[in-house]
Amino acid sequence: MNAQFPAPAGTGAVPQRPVVLIGPMAAGKSFLALHMAKFYGYDFVDADQLIVSRHGVIAEIFARHGEKYFRDLEADTIAEVLRDPDHADAIFSVGGGAPMTPSVREALRHELVAYLEVDAATVLPRIRGSRSRPMLRPDPEQRWQELYEARRGCYEELADIVLDGTGDRPVAEIAAELHERITRLRTTPDTTQEVPS
Numbered sequence: 359m360n361a362q363f364p365a366p367a368g369t370g371a372v373p374q375r376p377v378v379l380i381g382p383m384a385a386g387k388s389f390l391a392l393h394m395a396k397f398y399g400y401d402f403v404d405a406d407q408l409i410v411s412r413h414g415v416i417a418e419i420f421a422r423h424g425e426k427y428f429r430d431l432e433a434d435t436i437a438e439v440l441r442d443p444d445h446a447d448a449i450f451s452v453g454g455g456a457p458m459t460p461s462v463r464e465a466l467r468h469e470l471v472a473y474l475e476v477d478a479a480t481v482l483p484r485i486r487g488s489r490s491r492p493m494l495r496p497d498p499e500q501r502w503q504e505l506y507e508a509r510r511g512c513y514e515e516l517a518d519i520v521l522d523g524t525g526d527r528p529v530a531e532i533a534a535e536l537h538e539r540i541t542r543l544r545t546t547p548d549t550t551q552e553v554p555s
């Protein structure tokens with residue numbers, strides 16, 4: 359849950375921070391972030407994409423070094439992006455497991471977080487036979503559901519914005535809603551923080 363949106367009343371300044379997209383595997387976080395960049399001009403940053411560009415494919419990282427090593431890389435990458443002023447206007451998609459790492463979860467409490475909510479019916483056809491996501495092995499459908507149940511409370515707790523991504527809702531529609539909600543949050547003064555005169 360964010361502590362910095364909207365700006366403190368009276369300052370007139372709206373601090374520009376990235377919008378962090380969270381949600382389960384294959385919800386469409388990376389796809390949505392890319393769409394937001396393409397159609398609304400946000401900076402696109404994807405934690406997994408950065409990790410892959412620097413360290414190679416995720417399945418290989420898991421196979422060689424294990425999950426803990428990947429989670430450390432992921433947490434470091436996310437911290438780096440969040441402190442980089444060049445990414446202040448990013449839509450920042452992070453992997454489905456990222457908010458489960460305590461340091462990441464703590465950092466996200468102070469950011470604007472959008473949770474892309476989906477259900478099994480929407481996602482299962484997307485992950486059938488998936489080999490690129492090691493956390494889904496050996497049975498992608500069963501593992502997705504287990505992980506979703508274990509993680510959804512954390513997603514809900516962190517979310518400032520919840521986006522409905524069920525039923526293969528068109529990405530253009532989700533993106534339009536997200537853009538509208540971000541714009542509103544960034545321009546509405548926060549009267550809850552006003553000091554009584």
Ligand SMILES: Nc1ncnc2c1ncn2[C@@H]1O[C@H](COP(=O)(O)OP(=O)(O)O)[C@@H](O)[C@H]1O
Pocket residue numbers: 381382383384385386387388389390451484526527528529
């Ligand atoms: N709104 C959508 N409608 C239809 N297919 C989608 C939608 N969003 C994502 N997808 C597809 O689902 C797959 C997983 O999307 P991705 O963005 O990689 O998910 P995530 O980053 O949440 O794991 C991709 O093949 C993508 O094309």
Ligand SMILES: O=C(O)C1=C[C@@H](OP(=O)(O)O)[C@@H](O)[C@H](O)C1
Pocket residue numbers: 381382383384387388406416452453454455456490491492493
């Ligand atoms: O949920 C997870 O544990 C993971 C999700 C993946 O990202 P997406 O959520 O973008 O698929 C990727 O970070 C890795 O395979 C682990």
Ligand SMILES: [Mg+2]
Pocket residue numbers: 387388389406451452453
């Ligand atoms: Mg992704």
